[in-house]
Each structure stands twice: as C-alpha cells, then as structure tokens.
Amino acid sequence: MPGTTVICRDLRFLYDGDERPVIQDFHLKIEQNEWVAILGASGSGKSTLCQLLCGLLPRSGGGNRTGEILLDGMDPATAPIADVAEAVGVLFQDPDAQLVQGIVEDEAAFGPENMRVSPAEIEERVVQSLAAVGLLHRRTDPVRSLSGGQRQRTA
Template sequence: MSGTTITCRKLGFLYDGEEQPVIQDINLEIARNQRVAIIGASGSGKSTLCQLLCGLLPRSGGGTREGEVLLDGIDPAAAPIASIAEAVGVLFQDPDAQLVQGIVEDEAAFGPENMRVSPAEIEERVAQSLAAVRLLDRRLDPVRRLSGGQRQRTAIAAVLALRPRLYVFDDACASLDAAAQANFLQLCFTLQAEGRTLIT
C-alpha cells in the first residue's frame, strides 16, 4: 500500500464573520509513508488544517481558503467525494459527530458499503478494524451503550475500514484511557509500516 504525498502552498483559511484567518501562509511537504504530528494550543488552527487536508473545508463550512492543498496532486476541495474517501480517512475528537449507524459493526461497514466494496471484503474489513481497536466482542452492541472511549474506538475502526492511503487523526486520543492510547500508538506504527501516511 502506497501512502499519500501532501503539498500545501501559502495555505490559509478565514471563517465567515471573522476578521483574521485562523491559519495563514502554511507551506509544507509531507512525503508518502511519513508520520507527522501537528502540535499547537487549543484554537491554533490544527482542526482547521485537518479539515482542509480532507476537503471538509471549504465544502462543508462557511469560509474562504487561500493557497493550495494537494493530495497526490489532487485538490481535496474540488475532487469527487469518492476519490477523497479512497485517499484520506479522518477522525476528529468528538466520535458522536461521526457515528451514524447505531450498531458497532454497522459503523465499521458504513464507509466500505458506500464505496461499493464487495460483501465478503466488507466483512473482512469490519472484523479486522474492530479487532485492531479491541472491539470485536462488542460488534453487535448499540453504540449508545458504549463508553466515550469505546465510541472513539468505534470511530477509529470506521476509519480503518476505509483503508485510505492517508490517515488524519485529529486529537484521536482525547477520550481514550491509557491502555487504549498505547494500543492506538501501536496501531499508528502498524499503519506506517504498511506504507500509509499519517497525520496525528
């Protein structure tokens, strides 16, 4: 599996109604198979950058992007959604904003189903992704019965099941206990070893 190259040139974003851009003049190059940590204080623009990388901004929020973002030469703000789903999987801090199906295994299957993956491969992806986050024994549970950390692990599994070339984990450990954090770190090493690009 090949990862994704990321190029940002003079990247900035101004939300509607704001006077100052939340980020501006960002230039970066991330090569395939790299793992990069984005560090900054709360409100410094980390989540905005993550949303720009996966194309959620400016598609889904009011604001104006300046500059350029390219994933393997493709602008995520302009490319078809299916192409972006194959290129990048994103996980944000709040799992409830990403969980939509109600049952753990259905959450993991949702993305591959929408990508028209075969039923046999969907089952394989669901089993592997839930095993990776240690939720295989909870696969038939309603999401509402899970703890906050288990919901976050379910959201991680849903992203893993997409098998994208680039993973963007925006504060993914926020609601995980120490054991789950250690497992997540090992998972990141595994994904990188498989050739993926990671932003954490």
C-alpha cells in the same frame, strides 16, 4: 489498505469576515501509513485544517484558501467528494455524533457500504479496522455498551 500521502504547501485559510487567517504559511507532509497528531490551543486552526483536508472547506463554508493541499496528488477542494472520501476521513471530537448504526461492526462497515465496496471487501475492511483499534473482540457489541474511548475508536 494503502495510506494516503498528504502535502500542504504555503497553506492559508481566511474565514469570511475575519481580518486574520486562522492558518497561515502552513507546511506539512504526511507519508503513506504514517500516524500524525496535530496539537494546538483552542482556535489554532486544527479543525479548520481537518475540514480543508477532507474537502469540507471551502466547499461548505465561507472563506478563502490559498496554497496547496494534495491527497495523493488530488486537491480536496476540487476533486469529487467520493474520491476525497476514499483518501481521507475525519473523526470529530464527539464520537456519538458520528455513530449511527448501533453495533460496532455495522459502524465500521457504514463508510465502505456507502461507497459501494463489495461485501467481501467490506468484511476485510471491518476486520482490519477493528483490529487496528483493538476492538475486534467487541465487533458484535452494541455501541452503547462501549466506554467513551472505545466509542471514539469505533467512530
């Protein structure tokens, strides 16, 4: 599975009613298949950045974004949500809030199934995804039997 190139240039985001932007003068480039951690104090804009990257903001919340975000050349604020979902996903802090199927392999298949990926490709993605996070051996296990870290990796 090829990765996504992410580019942020002069990114700024101000929530409605706030006087100061939560993100200002932000620049970022993530190459395909590069792993990156975004670290910062509470309130520093990490969650806002994630919501901007996956197209939730400014679509679903009040605020104003300026600057540029490109996911393989598309702007997540204006691209069709299905296209954005093909390029980027978000894992929230509480994995249990995102786990809905009950079995590890069903969780891994949930996204591709909703995107109408073929069954053969879904199987390939499930195997690749679970192998990448070290959970292939737990593929048929109930999510409730996993440790907290394993649930995070499943999500």
